[in-house]
Amino acid sequence: MTAPIRELGFAEAIREALAIAMAEDERVFVMGEDVGVYGGAFQVTGDLVQRFGEDRVVDTPISELGGAGVAVGAALTGLKPVFELQFSDFSTLAMEQIVNQAAKLRYMLGGSVSVPLVVRMPTGSGLGGAAQHSQSLEAWFAHVPGLKVVEPTTPYDAKGLLLAAIDDPDPVIFFEHKLLYKTKGPVPEGRYVVPLDRAETRRAGRDLTIVAAGVMAQKALDAATILASEGIEAEVIDPRVLRPLDMATVARSVTRTSRLLIVYEGAKSFGIGAEIAAAIAEGEAFGHLDAPILRLGGAETPIPYSPALERAAVPQVEDIVAAARRLARGEA
């Protein structure tokens, strides 16, 4: 039996996942600033408050720390909260609850409790949000044992990964790139899950491997189309989940292509690119490398307000094309 498939927006796919989880399991509820009548800062929760009521779509005061504390407490006592932050930048205020409490309680209490919490965070630049509303902080959370970190690229994955995150007994940080909310793609009706440990090869190619998540995966695919017209076939791997990272898929690809480019929006230094590059350099794929591993990351600067500078501060399609070309031609 196959569920009918329609075109759905990225935000609608997330809302549909929330509605399915809430309809199936009364322990699941949504909370966050303006998630109720206003429908969420990016209109993701939409009409959920009309469908499920204010007890299950809870507007919180403007205190990210307070909200996170409530969410962790609710999870500890048997509920399954999905906590929305308006911008991932504001996670700084909730860090104590996420990093010191949610991530660690299962371990500190000998496995006697778990924290089945999902924190949804709009991430990234591109909408003129400037320095405090445009960051890409995935690497911060991916550094913390006890957390899972998810970053979907397609509406299909957004729905399936969010349902898997809600099912997961442990805390999951769910990054949603703002530029993806308006994108559309095929999404089956009803419940399905995308596993939280598997990368997706979005395009096959043999000349180099590009690893990129979220909106950067989209840009990498656009770049791969341009590269193909020049006779360079790039394989594009979308990790989908940054922790735990599916390095086996990346390593298999690099073994074949011998060249690796990692693209991510967060600041280049100490980022996910370093993690992936190091894992390849440490592993069996090393002996198959025929060029230095390249990273394309964000500039070492807060995201500027000026649209031109904002664009220049993160990797763009033409940057990916240029870097891939150098790699594939043996010029890197």
Place this chain on the structure above:
Amino acid sequence: MAVEVILPRVDMDMETGKVSRWHAAEGEAVAKGQLLFEIETAKAAMDIEAPASGTLRGVAAREGDELPVGAIVGWICNDGEAPPARAAAAPVGSAVAAPAGPVKVLGDSTPTSLPAARGATATPKARRLAREAGLDVASLAGSGPQGRVQALDVERARGVGAAKSGAPRAHGEWLRRGAGPPFVFLHGFGAELGVWKPLVQRLDPSRGALALDMPGHGLSPPPPDDVTLDALVAAVEAALAAEGVARFHLVGHSLGGAVAAMLAARLGERVFSLTLVAPAGLGPEIDGAFMDGFLRATSVASLRPWLRRLARDPETLGAGLAEATLKRRAERGLGPGQARIAAALMPDGVQAIDVRPALAAFGGPARVVFGAEDAIIPPRHAVGLPGAVAVHVLAGVGHNPQLEARAEMARILSDQAAAGDARVR
């Protein structure tokens, strides 16, 4: 404290310099900034000033000596001070007692010279491939940035090595340059690479097409006296290495089909797809009378009747084939080489070669194309091949499907290219 006088680097690519003239002698007082000696490089002569004031001692270079950059040529000492022990102990106390050859100076006292690079840099993959091939990466010329040795360089070196070890290299011509893995075409007995031109016209214009002349054919060197199928394979492999073609789609006709099957089994995944057109090597029968008659013919009148057997409709072979064949044979003296190939591989009108095991060993997309009316090699040889090998038997077509059924062949090759590319991904 004594100050050393060294042979300085005066231009970027200078490695050695000649002390062409001293302006001061051993034991003579010099002032800082005074001209001390003159050096000559490949490009220019230049005067060098004294780096300090004092007495010139321990002169270690005669006029005319050539020394490495950074070598110590003497010392400037204070009054009553001797040069450091090593310099003083050197056989050069004065120009009179100078040694016959240039003075060797240890590298650790050459502050201006950069530390020598420790061998060539090479990518991990290049190192692994070189190790597997028994090559020393340090001996290879690197095509990467700053001369870094890349996998391609090792592959080239392996190919060149094979060519040096005796196999003549087949002549090749790019019928078309293009992106991605090209087609490589191997013609049949008695033909030459031009036979592929009409078909290539019909192929995807973005893909490259390299056609090779088999040994003893076209512009290739003659085959060795003790010609074997492996010798033909080696000549093709050497040509591919020389052209820098590492990964490709392989197409072979008739005798070239047998060579292609052997090469594909040998190179494995580097051959993205394999298409054998009326191939030799799948069974014992072959038109021995054609082979004999073709080799023996000395005139258009005696050759043309045999050539007519090559196609169901000889018009498809093109006009003037007999004339062109005889002309090339005469100009290049191809007769004896082709006779050797025929005698070794098709003795007594029997195919003495068997490429079925090679075809079974090749794991990629493989197809065999026969014309149903092939008068040279019976199309029933395509029966009983490994299950993964697709077989086309084209109605109304003889021994040259690439000329007689160009549209069909173009479609088959297009499918093969797509299948091969997809599989490697």
